[in-house]
């Protein structure tokens with residue numbers, strides 16, 4: 562029999578430190594995999610307890626990320642089955658990889674975070690006894706590394722009234738931001754920080770040109786601002802003029818409208834001479850648009866990639882010799898083609914990047930706290946709309962920038978705090 566419910570209504574909180582045994586959460590189950598609009602359903606579950614070096618957070622607001630579109634679809638990974646293989650007894654996915662909230666309890670050994678702290682959470686999750694990490698290597702590359710609120714072993718991300726995170730993930734919330742603005746950008750912002758500054762030999766330097774795909778999206782808005790902060794020159798790629806103007810408002814030097822081109826996807830095989838010639842002409846024309854913005858002969862030192870299959874060949878083509886195409890996703894597909902003839906001769910780098918480590922997350926969060934980076938909160942929705950908002954994201958219909966969901970917090974608007 563289900564225990565009697567002491568869950569508090571969504572939009573309210575018990576006194577700090579008082580923890581109900583039950584809570585409301587938006588769950589995905591395997592028999593609902595598919596359209597995010599129906600995969601997510603509000604259910605009641607036991608409130609989790611923090612284990613050693615873990616922190617229990619009353620979630621005020623949660624950010625929305627594309628990873629929970631994938632989780633709701635059950636592809637490319639069935640995160641519930643993966644978690645169960647790791648020993649998780651639950652038959653649901655409680656996702657959500659961005660949170661702002663208040664610490665309600667701390668587990669054994671937590672020293673840096675206290676009950677009552679106002680915090681955000683970064684999404685890098687790993688086991689600190691992982692031999693890779695014990696050896697002093699980058700923890701987010703470790704075999705145990707996962708993305709919190711997506712595929713991490715523990716379940717209980719930010720789409721419930723209470724979430725559990727590891728102490729090292731928990732960082733101070735920017736005082737000047739509302740709960741919803743603070744919740745919105747950390748996953749995409751920290752990912753962008755790693756992509757742009759995490760790969761020694763190819764980090765953004767003053768006056769570097771950086772091509773940013775999806776400039777008005779979650780990752781793109783943060784990347785444009787980070788490039789500008791470092792003295793680089795960001796050029797956005799978008800699918801409409803209003804998105805392009807929005808990127809210019811964030812600090813992009815200009816934008817390319819990708820709808821003017823149609824050479825996307827896997828290029829003709831290298832043995833197909835005429836096909837190759839036509840494809841190369843289109844890729845050159847794309848590069849010509851870039852030169853109209855930054856000057857003839859100037860090519861990107863870094864290409865900030867996530868569409869994947871549709872765009873990687875063009876990204877590699879326009880990247881300058883010795884430059885880097887850094888990729889964190891394959892939203893349009895995974896069969897990305899690289900013409901090795903040019904790749905090796907021009908000594909370009911195709912670098913995978915995933916998540917964040919603590920150092921990168923702290924560097925990004927410090928910029929947000931200093932007011933140097935705007936979270937670009939474009940949309941705020943209610944708790945029961947989590948499925949709908951993921952559905953809109955899957956269809957590319959979200960407002961520009963980042964989206965957030967209210968859980969414990971009443972709405973205070975899109976941006977900076979009134980207090």
Ligand code: NAP
Pocket residue numbers: 626627628748749752774775776777778779780781798799800801804819867868871872889890891892893914915916917954957962
């Ligand atoms: P988003 O806010 O939905 O933005 C994606 C952008 O991609 C859109 O603004 C869209 O801009 C552009 N786009 C869509 N289709 C395209 C196409 N065929 N060719 C070129 N551009 C296209 O999503 P996001 O939060 O930025 O995330 C983007 C991807 O990165 C997702 O797959 C997400 O899962 C992944 N991601 C990975 C990590 C990681 O750590 N590995 C972290 C964050 C996100 P236009 O239509 O204006 O071009």
